[in-house]
Amino acid sequence: MKQWLVGVAALQLVLGSAALAQSKNxxxxxxxxxxxxxxxxxxxxxxxxxxxxxxSLVRDLLQRPDFVNSPKPPRIVVDSSxxxxxxxxxxxxxxxxxxxxxxxxxxxxxxxxxxxxEAMEDVAQERELKRQGQVDVATRGMAKAVAGLDFKLTxxxxxxxxxxxxxxxQQRAMQVVFELIDLETSESVYISExxxxxxxxxxxxxxx
Amino acid sequence: xTIRGWAGASxxxxxxxxxxxxxxxxxxxxxxxxxxxxxxxxxxxxxQTYGEGPYPDEIAAxxxxxxxxxxxxxxxxxxxxxxxxxxxxxxxGLAAMELQQxxxxxxxxxxxxxxxxxxxSKDPRAEAARSLWHKESNKDWKxxxxxxAMAYYYRGLLYLRKGDYxxxxxxxxxxxxxxxxxxxxxxxxxxxxxxxxxxxxxxxAGDKGVEDIDRAIKTQPELTPPGPTDNVLLIxxxxxxxxxxxxxxxxxxxxxxxxxxxxxxxxxxxLVPTSGGPKAMIPRxxxxxxxxxxxxxxxxxxxxxxxxxxxGKASFKSTTESLASxxxxxxxxxxxxxxxxxxxxxxxxxxxxxxxxxxxxxxTDADIRQWDSLPDKVLISTTSMNGPFTASASFTAADGPTPxxxxxxxxxxxxxCAIVWTRSRSALLGADTPGDDPKVRAAVARKKDVVVKxxxxxxxxxxxxxx
Numbered sequence: 072m073k074q075w076l077v078g079v080a081a082l083q084l085v086l087g088s089a090a091l092a093q094s095k096n097x098x099x100x101x102x103x104x105x106x107x108x109x110x111x112x113x114x115x116x117x118x119x120x121x122x123x124x125x126x127s128l129v130r131d132l133l134q135r136p137d138f139v140n141s142p143k144p145p146r147i148v149v150d151s152s153x154x155x156x157x158x159x160x161x162x163x164x165x166x167x168x169x170x171x172x173x174x175x176x177x178x179x180x181x182x183x184x185x186x187x188x189e190a191m192e193d194v195a196q197e198r199e200l201k202r203q204g205q206v207d208v209a210t211r212g213m214a215k216a217v218a219g220l221d222f223k224l225t226x227x228x229x230x231x232x233x234x235x236x237x238x239x240x241q242q243r244a245m246q247v248v249f250e251l252i253d254l255e256t257s258e259s260v261y262i263s264e265x266x267x268x269x270x271x272x273x274x275x276x277x278x279x
Numbered sequence: 280x281t282i283r284g285w286a287g288a289s290x291x292x293x294x295x296x297x298x299x300x301x302x303x304x305x306x307x308x309x310x311x312x313x314x315x316x317x318x319x320x321x322x323x324x325x326x327q328t329y330g331e332g333p334y335p336d337e338i339a340a341x342x343x344x345x346x347x348x349x350x351x352x353x354x355x356x357x358x359x360x361x362x363x364x365x366x367x368x369x370x371x372g373l374a375a376m377e378l379q380q381x382x383x384x385x386x387x388x389x390x391x392x393x394x395x396x397x398x399x400s401k402d403p404r405a406e407a408a409r410s411l412w413h414k415e416s417n418k419d420w421k422x423x424x425x426x427x428a429m430a431y432y433y434r435g436l437l438y439l440r441k442g443d444y445x446x447x448x449x450x451x452x453x454x455x456x457x458x459x460x461x462x463x464x465x466x467x468x469x470x471x472x473x474x475x476x477x478x479x480x481x482x483x484a485g486d487k488g489v490e491d492i493d494r495a496i497k498t499q500p501e502l503t504p505p506g507p508t509d510n511v512l513l514i515x516x517x518x519x520x521x522x523x524x525x526x527x528x529x530x531x532x533x534x535x536x537x538x539x540x541x542x543x544x545x546x547x548x549x550l551v552p553t554s555g556g557p558k559a560m561i562p563r564x565x566x567x568x569x570x571x572x573x574x575x576x577x578x579x580x581x582x583x584x585x586x587x588x589x590x591g592k593a594s595f596k597s598t599t600e601s602l603a604s605x606x607x608x609x610x611x612x613x614x615x616x617x618x619x620x621x622x623x624x625x626x627x628x629x630x631x632x633x634x635x636x637x638x639x640x641x642x643t644d645a646d647i648r649q650w651d652s653l654p655d656k657v658l659i660s661t662t663s664m665n666g667p668f669t670a671s672a673s674f675t676a677a678d679g680p681t682p683x684x685x686x687x688x689x690x691x692x693x694x695x696c697a698i699v700w701t702r703s704r705s706a707l708l709g710a711d712t713p714g715d716d717p718k719v720r721a722a723v724a725r726k727k728d729v730v731v732k733x734x735x736x737x738x739x740x741x742x743x744x745x746x
Contacts, residue, residue, distance in 0.1 A: 113396060113398075155484065155485075156446070156449060157445075157448065158449060158452070159449050159452040159456055160449055160453075161392075161434075161438075161446045161449045162446070162449070164445065230452075232456045234456075234459055236459075272398045273398070274398050274399055274400075275398075275400060275405040275418075276409065276584045276585065276588070277399075277405045277408045277415070277418050277584075278399060278421050279585070
């Protein structure tokens with residue numbers, strides 16, 4: 072019995088030392104699931120939130136018959152020019168709009184036409200070269216004008232930060248809302264369900 | 280084919296590939312064994328002086344590609360490790376802004392803010408800072424609320440320079456949130472400068488921002504709201520910020536002193552249209568208004584939670600010291616009165632001596648590492664310019680103009696709004712980490728967990744700054 076107990080104690084010591092060594096040693100890059108909670112998390116928007124947000128918006132929009140089942144596919148622009156970040160988290164809104172556009176475009180499979188306004192300068196330059204005869208008309212022929220827009224996807228990111236100075240608990244609620252605006256009538260034809268995340272954290276007392 | 284078979288085939292293929300590899304390429308891939316041996320020998324010697332590094336050749340290689348005036352700051356950053364990282368990065372960032380090294384400044388503040396936002400839970404250094412036997416300065420420095428707020432403020436200015444108004448807005452908003460670490464409710468959200476800048480960046484992003492501007496003016500009635508056509512933000516920073524020092528019987532209190540010897544109290548920007556701009560533009564002088572005093576912000580925060588811990592440590596130390604001196608005195612008296620057998624008195628006196636040693640081992644000193652290059656007063660104004668211009672600043676004191684040369688003016692106009700920023704006093708105050716305790720620094724750097732953390736920190740630096 073005594074030997075058995077000594078054995079268990081020794082095993083615990085070895086395992087404990089191994090765990091300590093593991094926590095102290097660094098490790099090389101590892102693949103993490105972008106849809107799951109990462110190794111390092113904070114109170115702001117993370118990659119998994121962007122993916123969830125994008126997924127929910129795509130499902131929502133593609134279930135609207137007035138939008139996707141029209142005889143002529145509607146033309147829409149999805150970029151970050153009207154994705155306003157009013158929150159206290161510094162972030163690159165292109166990351167959200169790019170993810171949304173890619174997911175929506177792939178899922179729509181031609182039922183929605185996507186227009187780029189970010190490449191407008193390049194488009195104008197190429198059109199000018201073609202019309203001057205400096206380059207040929209390529210393989211698709213020439214259009215009378217660049218494509219006009221039916222809708223623009225806009226969005227706003229806001230946050231509400233709070234702190235309990237007694238406990239040091241900090242909390243941040245972030246809300247993202249997307250809205251589809253008819254660019255002819257200015258009607259808001261769709262608004263997403265508010266995507267809300269609320270996370271809290273507490274720093275060590277020596278930093279309070 | 281079995282797994283073993285696949286592995287065998289792969290190894291064979293690899294061996295073939297290696298055998299066909301040109302000899303010269305193999306030589307280039309493998310370092311000279313003599314050089315490797317020489318370096319290992321050198322590192323063994325350096326280890327006695329520098330511990331786990333960084334070693335002189337690593338420091339020289341990291342610092343070499345940096346702009347000359349910033350080299351000492353980069354050296355301090357690399358050698359200061361994670362413990363002083365936020366402070367060294369913040370000082371480097373401000374020095375880089377003064378030297379117009381924008382990329383360096385942006386990277387420095389990004390790294391600093393990442394660390395400010397890091398939550399320390401079960402951190403051995405934070406635990407040490409709380410313990411009776413270690414000084415507070417064992418902890419990684421994150422700064423006081425005003426210092427954290429100012430790090431966000433400078434990052435916000437850099438975003439404004441680039442025309443990224445959304446992220447500028449986020450930075451100023453977070454800066455303002457840092458300032459809410461105030462025990463006194465009515466002193467929260469009183470950093471008018473930050474409220475004003477939240478409003479301004481909203482306006483530049485195409486929003487209104489009226490509420491934030493109104494909040495700033497309510498705190499600082501000298502300020503005026505930006506006009507509807509205003510597109511230039513003017514900022515001047517005057518003097519130097521608060522000076523931290525220790526106070527109290529056991530040096531357990533951190534108090535702020537006001538930096539003196541800076542007579543400047545006002546600033547005027549002259550904006551002169553450059554050639555090629557609209558003819559209707561005329562030169563103009565724009566006086567600035569006081570938005571905030573960093574010293575005021577530092578002194579109105581109220582107590583820190585850490586003060587309570589340090590007070591407890593100091594009180595315990597004082598009590599132990601009193602007991603020790605009392606016990607020693609009693610012991611000595613007993614020895615004097617005991618005649619031929621002083622043993623009892625000696626035992627009591629030795630107990631008193633032991634208590635005295637016990638008390639002297641207690642560490643109560645407050646941490647006074649500080650961001651010394653911060654300004655005191657920050658003045659602000661807005662105006663409208665409908666073409667390119669150059670800006671220059673002059674400063675005034677209570678008795679008229681003062682002959683101070685401003686630091687080089689930061690002027691940026693990447694988007695809808697332009698920003699002009701300068702300082703009356705240089706941020707290049709020397710690279711040594713102000714207020715640091717060299718003994719604590721050396722002792723902490725030897726800890727195993729810190730050695731690991733610092734190695735990772737140096738790898739991060741190389742990745743972010745290159746080199």
